[in-house]
Every structure is written in structure tokens, then in C-alpha cells.
Amino acid sequence: HAIKTGEKRVQFYTADFLHCMQRQLKIEHCLKQAIETEELKVYFQPKYNLANYDIVGIEALLRWHHHELGVVSPDEFIKIAENAGLIVNIGRYVLKKCAALINKLQVEKKVCVPIAINISGHHFSQSNIFQDVKAVLSLYQISPQFLEIEVTENVVMMDYDIVIDQLTHLKALGVKISIDDFGTGQSSLERLSKLPIDSLKIDRSFILNLSEQPQTQAIIKAVLSLSDALGLNSIAEGIETQSQEQFLRLNNCNLGQGFLFAKPICEEEIIALLNNLSSG
Numbered sequence: 511h512a513i514k515t516g517e518k519r520v521q522f523y524t525a526d527f528l529h530c531m532q533r534q535l536k537i538e539h540c541l542k543q544a545i546e547t548e549e550l551k552v553y554f555q556p557k558y559n560l561a562n563y564d565i566v567g568i569e570a571l572l573r574w575h576h577h578e579l580g581v582v583s584p585d586e587f588i589k590i591a592e593n594a595g596l597i598v599n600i601g602r603y604v605l606k607k608c609a610a611l612i613n614k615l616q617v618e619k620k621v622c623v624p625i626a627i628n629i630s631g632h633h634f635s636q637s638n639i640f641q642d643v644k645a646v647l648s649l650y651q652i653s654p655q656f657l658e659i660e661v662t663e664n665v666v667m668m669d670y671d672i673v674i675d676q677l678t679h680l681k682a683l684g685v686k687i688s689i690d691d692f693g694t695g696q697s698s699l700e701r702l703s704k705l706p707i708d709s710l711k712i713d714r715s716f717i718l719n720l721s722e723q724p725q726t727q728a729i730i731k732a733v734l735s736l737s738d739a740l741g742l743n744s745i746a747e748g749i750e751t752q753s754q755e756q757f758l759r760l761n762n763c764n765l766g767q768g769f770l771f772a773k774p775i776c777e778e779e780i781i782a783l784l785n786n787l788s789s790g
């Protein structure tokens with residue numbers, strides 16, 4: 511009997527596994543085309559100064575709608591892209607799209623704020639993000655202070671010289687650097703104080719649990735004072751309610767991002783939003 515149950519479990523697991531593999535292969539195959547045909551769209555979510563609601567930056571986020579697969583979320587396809595060796599192409603693609611937008615705003619003499627690009631840890635070892643950024647800056651004739659790189663906590667905490675090396679060069683060039691999803695990885699505080707970074711982005715999971723969990727409030731307060739002590743900007747991601755916003759503002763979190771203010775929007779919409787700033 512026990513063996514039979516075991517057999518069933520193995521069969522069930524196998525079917526599930528196969529289904530999952532098929533979807534991954536399909537995504538991988540379609541993703542290659544999606545990059546070439548520009549079916550991958552870059553969306554933009556504003557970052558706000560919580561003291562006066564000025565837009566102080568923008569984060570670039572990929573959106574993909576495939577005619578058969580439907581909407582595929584970046585949480586799913588970025589992992590596949592990393593494993594399939596496609597992530598450097600994606601990183602460069604987003605970088606180019608953002609540089610083109612910055613160039614357009616500059617040429618039209620519109621208000622422009624730094625645009626942040628999420629860069630995978632794999633990009634540092636499979637390419638050189640510093641060289642990739644430099645190439646794009648000269649191609650689009652834009653200044654480095656309009657670009658920002660977001661890397662997750664674990665990527666910068668790995669004892670990996672090439673990551674620090676490339677980030678140090680980027681920072682020296684004037685590109686801004688943020689640690690994304692802060693609080694979910696494994697930080698060494700000693701290392702944190704030595705990194706060439708500008709901001710800490712407090713992970714959305716903390717903001718989500720803020721109202722119900724006193725421990726979470728304590729963690730956020732601790733991260734905010736740490737960030738302040740290290741002379742860094744603090745930004746909270748995933749702010750959805752006024753009470754979350756109020757807590758953050760009262761505890762000196764200077765920047766915020768979330769559906770309460772704006773969802774990620776397409777290029778035309780972000781241009782319109784920035785144009786309103788110039789005229790109003």
C-alpha cells in the first residue's frame with residue numbers, strides 16, 4: 511500500500527514537472543523573439559519625495575504580453591532569462607530604451623529625472639555593466655546622473671570582486687546605485703558601509719505587513735536609522751495605503767513608490783506626467 515502511494519506521488523510529480531518544463535521552454539523560446547521584435551515593453555513607475563510629492567526618479571519595469579502565453583510576469587520570465595543566457599540582452603535592451611527616453615526628454619528640453627534599471631547579478635559575470643552603460647551613454651549622448659542601477663541585496667553581499675569593481679566604476683562615473691529588496695537578503699553591515707551605493711530600497715514585504723505587525727514596524731525603523739547613519743537615501747517600495755505612507759513619513763523615510771501614488775505606466779503616459787511637471 512505504502513509503495514503504491516509512493517508510485518502515485520512519483521507519477522503526479524512527474525506530470526507536474528513536465529508541464530512546468532514545457533512552459534519554461536516555451537517561455538524561453540518566445541522570449542528570444544520578444545526581445546528582437548520589441549514585444550517586451552518597458553514601463554515606468556515614478557518614485558516620489560514623501561515630503562512634497564515631487565517625482566524624484568523613475569523605475570523601469572518590463573511588461574510582456576504574448577499572444578499565446580498571455581501576460582507573463584517578470585518574476586517568472588527574468589528567472590528563465592537568467593538560466594537561458596538571455597539576461598544580458600534584456601539588461602542592454604532596457605538600458606537602451608531608457609537612454610533613448612532620456613535623450614528624447616533632453617532634446618525636447620523637458621524635465622528629466624534619473625531612470626533606474628533593474629540589473630541581474632548574472633549581468634556582472636556574463637558581461638560588464640560598466641562598459642554597457644558607458645557605450646549607451648555615448649551612443650545616446652546623455653549624462654550619467656540620469657541613470658540609476660538597482661541590484662538586489664544578495665548580489666552586492668556576495669564576496670564577488672567583479673560586482674564591487676563594476677559598481678565602483680559606475681558610481682565614479684556619476685551613475686546612481688540602489689540596493690533593491692533590502693531586508694530580504696543577507697547583509698553584512700560591515701560590508702554595507704563600504705559599498706559604493708546611494709539608496710536602500712526597503713522590500714515591499716515589510717511595507718505590506720507594516721500595519722498588522724509591530725515587529726515589522728520595528729524593523730523598518732531600524733533600517734531607516736541605519737540608512738540615515740550611513741548617509742544613504744531610503745526608499746519604500748509597494749506603498750498602497752495612506753496609513754503605510756504616514757508611518758513611513760513620520761519615521762523619516764524620504765522617498766516612496768507604490769500603487770497609492772502611481773502604477774507602472776507606458777512611455778507615453780510617463781512623458782505626459784513629466785510634461786505636467788514642467789508646465790505646472
Ligand code: C2E
Nearest residue numbers: 571572584585588604628629630748749750767768769770
Ligand atoms: P522590483 O525591482 O523589486 O520591482 C518592484 C515590483 O513591485 C514591481 O513588480 C512593481 O510593479 C511592483 N509594485 C510597485 N508598487 C507596488 C504596489 O504598491 N503594490 C504591489 N502589489 N506591487 C507594486 P514587477 O514589475 O512585476 O517586477 C517584479 C520583479 O521583476 C522586479 O522587482 C524585478 O526584480 C524584476 N524585473 C522587472 N523588470 C526587470 C528588468 O527590466 N530587468 C530585471 N533584471 N529584472 C526586472
Ligand code: MG
Nearest residue numbers: 569628660690
Ligand atoms: Mg527594482
Ligand code: MG
Nearest residue numbers: 690691711747
Ligand atoms: Mg524591489
Ligand code: MG
Nearest residue numbers: 690691713714
Ligand atoms: Mg522585488
